[in-house]
Amino acid sequence: MKVLFATSEAHPLIKTGGLADVSGSLPKALKALKNQVRIILPAYRAVLDKVADKSPKHIARVEVGGCGRHYQADVLEVKAKSFPSLGVPIWLVDIPELFDRPGNPYLAQDGTDWWDNGERFAVFSKVVAEIAMGRVGVKWQPDVVHTNDWQTGLVNALLSLEQDRPRTVFTIHNMAYPGNYPESLFAQLELPWSLWHMNGVEFWGHFSMLKSGLIYADRITTVSPTYAKEICLNEYAYGFEGILQERSQKGHLIGILNGIDDQVWNPEVDEFIAHQYSVEKGRVSAKKKNKAKLLEEFSILNHVNEEEVSANFDRWLEAPLFGFVGRLVWQKGVDVVLEALPNLLKHTDANFIFVGSGEKYFEEKLMEYSQHYPKRIWTYIGYSEKLGHEVEAGADMFLMPSRFEPCGLNQLYSLAYGTPPIVNFTGGLADSVIPATSENLANHLATGFVFYEPAAYAFEEAVHSALALFAKKRTWQKLQKIGMQQSFDWRNSAQQYLKVYQGEES
Template sequence: MGGLRILVASSEVAGLAKTGGLADVAASLPRALAGRGHQVAVVMPYYAAVRRTGTPVEKTGIALPVPLGGRTLACRLLRTRLPNSDVPVYLVEHPPFFERDDGPGRGLYQQGMPGGYKADYPDNAERFTFFSRAVLEAVPFLGFTPDVIHANDWQTGLVPVFLNEAYRTKPAYKHVRSLFTIHNIAYQGTFGPEVMKLTGLPGWLLNPGQLEFHGYLNFLKAGIVFADAVNTVSPTYAREITTPDFGCGLDGLLRGVSGKLSGIVNGCDYADWDPANDRHIAAKYTADTVTAGKAACKADLQKRFNLPQKPDVPVLGMVARLVSQKGVDLVLSAAPGFLDLGCQLVFLGDGDPEYHDELNDFKARHPDKVGVFLGFNEGLAHAVEAGSDLFLMPSRYEPCGLNQLYSLRYGTAPVVRATGGLADTVVNATEEHLKAGTATGFSFGEFSARALYETVKWALSLYRTRPADFAQVVRTAMAQDWGWDRSAAEYEALYRKVSRVG
C-alpha cells in the first residue's frame, strides 16, 4: 500500500504552543505517521508563544485571502518544522487574532480575570472561524493534495463544513476527505446565532440536524455532522459519549452517527517519558534496576517537596489540572485517611482557586506529610512520576489521559477511576489479574472518596505485606507499550477507510 497524504489542523502543537493533551497529539501523531512513510503537514495559528520558543520560522511569500463576515482578511503563511522531525508546520499569521498571548494572564484561548479565574476571549468564534477557513485556503500551497484533513476539537470544527459547503466543487478539493477528532466533548465552542454571518455559510445550515444546538451555533457539533469520520481518544470514551452521563448534550447526535464514530487511545511519547533516559530525574532506571532507581528518585522527590526522606513511607503523587474533572475533590476528601495509612502526598498542578486554597490549607496542617506546588514545572512533573509509589488519577471522566501512561512506564502504579482511556489502559490488580500476571495498576468504578480510599488501602496492603506481588505489578506496567507507532497504525487504517486509498 502506498503512503497517504495527511494535513493535520490543530489550534495548538506541543513544542510550539500548548495548553493540554491536544497539543501532544498534534505533535506526536504526525511524527509517527511520517515515520511510517506518509506525507504529513500540520497547520496551526502563529501565536506569540511560537515566537517565544525561538523556533526558526521562515517566510513562504504566501498571502492567503480569508473570507470572514462579508469581508476578506489577509494573512501570511509562515513555515517551521515539528521539533525533532522534518514534518512541516504551516503557521497562519494574523496578529490581531493570534498574537495576544504576550502578557500576564493572557493565553491561547482565555485571559485572566479578578479572583484568579479565566474567561474565554469574547471573539473566539471570529478567531477560529478565520483559522478554519485559512486551513482550507492553505491547501493549494502545501506541495501535495491531502487525502485526508484531520481536524481536531471545536477550534477546527468548521473545517469539514467549509470543505463540503464552500470548497468541494474546486478541483484541488474534490477528493479530499475529513476526519474529526474529539479530544474532550465538554468543550464545544458554542456561540450565538449571529456568528453564522461570520462564517459566510448559508443560513439554512443553522438547523437542529446540522449546526444548531439549542439556538446556538456549535462548532463541535459542526465537525461531528460534516466530517466523513469522527473519532475520539479511547474506545471506552467513544462509547461513553453516546450516553447522557458523558455526552454533554450531544449523546443523541453521536448515537445517530455511531457508524462513523470510533476510538483510538493516544500514544505516549517515550522520547520524553522514559526513566531509562530521563534527564529530569535523580537516577535513570529500567525494569531491571527499578528498585534502586525509584528509591533514589523517591528520596529526591521528598527533598524537593521538603518532606522527611523516609524510604519506607509510601508516597502518593498527583499531577493534574486542579479542576473537578480530575477528581481533586475526591482526593481532598480521602487525603486525611491516606495520612492515617502512613503516607506522604505530593501535588503538582494549577486550576481553580478554591482547590489552591484547600491544598495550601491541607499542607499547612500537615507540613511534614504533604507537599504542594501550584503551577506547572516540567522537571518536577517527571520527578513526581519517578519518585512516587502510587499515582492518583481518580477522574470524573477522562477521554484518554497521559499521566497513567507515564506512570506505567515509570513503574509508579496508577490508581485510576475506570472511565475513558483510564479503563482502556490500566488492568486492575484483582486477585485474578495478579495470578495471571496481567495487573498494571489499581482501579475503581464508583466516583466517591470511599471507593478511592479503599482502592489505595488495597494497593498499600500489597505494597507492605505482599511485596513480590506489588513488584510484579510494577514490572508488568513497565513492560506495556503505549507508544505512538501503535496509535499511528490505527489512525493509518482509519485514514485509508475514510479516503478509500490503499
C-alpha cells in the first residue's frame, strides 16, 4: 500500500514527546512490510537546519489559503538514506511565514503557544489534503492518509468532501489536546460551511480540529487497547464520549499498543550508554557500571562537591536508585511523587533521579528537594535524549505514576533495559506491565510493579514492594530478565495498522 503519514513531529528531525517517537518508527516498520510510505511534516526552522546538508529536492509548489491571505507552500523531499533511522522519504511543507521560527513546533521561546497555531496547522492540513488528492504534480498518490492528533485532524474533514479519495486513519495520541479555536478562525480560513454543524467540526460553538478527525476519519486508532476503552468514558473523553462510543460500537475505534524502535532503544547497541549489555550477556555487571556513570554525571550536574561524592559514592552505588524521565505535569503524577518523597526519604535508603521539564511549580519543587537532599535526590530540568537513555540503563527502577497514559513509551524502554517500572494501572501502562505478584513471578510473567489509584499512599506501597524484591537479588534478576525478554518491536503493531488501513478490525 501507499501510505502518506502526516504528523507535526518526527524523531530525529524534531521531538517534543511520544508522537515524534511513533512518527519516527512506525513508517519504517510499515516499509519493512513492503509498503511505500512518505512522512509529511512542516518545515520548521529546526528541521530545515538539520536537512540543510542533505540536498533536499523541490518536488511541488501549491498555493493555499490562510486567514485572509494566500501562502505559497513548497514541498521538499529528503531521501530516505539521509536519515536511516526513519528509513522512508520525508516531505517537508515549507511555508516560512508560518514555520520558520525559533522555539518548538507549538511554543514560542517564552513557553507560550504560538498565537496563530490554529492557522498554522489548518494550512498545513490543507496542503496535505491537496497532495493526497494528487493535485500538486507529485507522481505519487497514497491509498491511505494516516493523520495524528489535532494538528492534522482537519485533513480528514477536507478529504471527506472529495470523490475518489484515499482512505483515512486518525490516531489519537492524547485526548487532552483538542485543538479548539473560535468560529472566527473557521470563517477566516474559508473552510466549507458544510462542515460546520454539531455532527461536524463544531464543538460547543468552537472549531475543533480533534473532532475533525474523530468524526470524519474512516477509522480511528489510539495507542493502546485500554486507552481505547478509557476514552469512551466521561473522565477521559473531554466531552467527546458520545462520538467515541458510537464509533467504538461500529468497530471503528481500535487500540493498538505502540512499539519501540529496537535499534534506538536497545542496551545491546545503545550508543548513548557507557556500557552495553543484553539479557544474555553482562546485564548485572553492566547495569551497575552504568549506574556508577549516571551517579557521577548527576553529581556534577547538581554541583555536589568532590569530597561528598567520594565519601558517599559506595553507599549510593548499593542503594536502590529510582529514575523518572518525562514531562513535569499533573498528568504524569509528579505531584504524587512529591507527596510521597518525605516518607520515602525518611523510611528507606532509596535515591532518586529526575529528568524533565514542565510546570514551573513542579520544576521548582524538585530543585528545592535536590538542594535540601543533595546526597539523595538529583534533578535535571530540561530535555536530554542522552540522559533519557542513561537513566534507563543506570537506574534500578523507573517511575511512571501517570494519572492517564494513552500508551507510554518509557515503561517499554525500561523493560528493554532491565529497569522494572512502577506504574499506575491506566492506558498503555496497564497493557504492558504485569505486576510482580508471587504467582506471576512463579509463572515467569511478572515485569514490574502496579498500583491502582494515583495517590501517594498507593504509590508508596508499590515502591515498598519493589524495594522488598530488590533486596532479594536472585528474584530481582529474574524479574529483570523476564522484562527484557518481552517483545515490543514495531512489526506486530505495524501489521495491525495494515489491517486498519484495509478496513479490517485490528
